[in-house]
Amino acid sequence: KQEVTQIPAALSVPEGENLVLNCSFTDSAIYNLQWFRQDPGKGLTSLLLIQSSQREQTSGRLNASLDKSSGRSTLYIAASQPGDSATYLCAVTITGTASKLTFGTGTRLQVTL
Amino acid sequence: EAQVTQNPRYLITVTGKKLTVTCSQNMNHEYMSWYRQDPGLGLRQIYYSMNVEVTDKGDVPEGYKVSRKEKRNFPLILESPSPNQTSLYFCASSLGTGVGNQPQHFGDGTRLSIL
Numbered sequence: 001k002q003e004v005t006q007i008p009a010a011l012s013v014p015e016g017e018n019l020v021l022n023c024s025f026t027d028s029a030i031y032n033l034q035w036f037r038q039d040p041g042k043g044l045t046s047l048l049l050i051q052s053s054q055r056e057q058t059s060g061r062l063n064a065s066l067d068k069s070s071g072r073s074t075l076y077i078a079a080s081q082p083g084d085s086a087t088y089l090c091a092v093t094i095t096g097t098a099s100k101l102t103f104g105t106g107t108r109l110q111v112t113l
Numbered sequence: 114e115a116q117v118t119q120n121p122r123y124l125i126t127v128t129g130k131k132l133t134v135t136c137s138q139n140m141n142h143e144y145m146s147w148y149r150q151d152p153g154l155g156l157r158q159i160y161y162s163m164n165v166e167v168t169d170k171g172d173v174p175e176g177y178k179v180s181r182k183e184k185r186n187f188p189l190i191l192e193s194p195s196p197n198q199t200s201l202y203f204c205a206s207s208l209g210t211g212v213g214n215q216p217q218h219f220g221d222g223t224r225l226s227i228l
Contacts, residue, residue: 004155034216034217036219041221041222042221042222043117043203043219043220043221043222044203044205044219045219046216046217046218046219049216089155089156091156099144099146099161099207099209099217100146100158100161100171101148101156101158101205101217103148103155103156103157104155105153105154105155106155
């Protein structure tokens with residue numbers, strides 16, 4: 001059974017700092033990996049999607065990497081801002097499971113002034 | 114605007130009183146699914162649908178029903194709600210399975226409290 005783990009569970013950094021969020025998964029037979037952002041009282045917003053054949057994806061200040069062989073992904077946030085404060089979730093789609101997402105429990109990020 | 118709309122956003126009800134949470138998407142997506150989110154457990158899939166009239170169980174389907182009579186709508190039905198179904202529910206949709214690895218779009222969530 002696929003298990004997805006995110007460490008740390010919570011993180012507080014000062015504004016302007018670069019930071020890395022970690023995601024690990026137990027079964028490397030994934031179709032893709034997606035990073036989401038969840039704001040309090042809101043749904044999930046897709047940030048980046050990495051296909052299993054890709055190594056990384058970039059969007060603005062965000063860069064996500066994928067290492068299938070080691071079962072790891074990282075989300076790098078450059079020059080963090082208070083508006084980046086949210087919970088970040090990673091989720092994998094397992095090959096042959098019809099787009100079902102298996103989620104980690106998230107990292108709650110707070111960027112302070 | 115492309116979106117997934119859930120209603121209601123909040124509901125407090127009592128054990129045994131049937132309820133339906135509606136989900137509608139305006140992106141002509143084939144794939145729709147329901148998740149519940151609980152502290153310490155993350156999001157878990159309840160049911161999914163690959164197209165009209167095609168539905169299947171996810172990881173935690175007990176106590177729930179779904180239907181997919183139209184492409185845009187995917188309601189979640191709790192025939193006899195119980196307190197252990199108190200949770201935050203999300204509906205999601207995507208273009209289709211294996212279609213260019215399309216990302217999934219989520220609604221804003223429905224917070225259910227079953228007393």
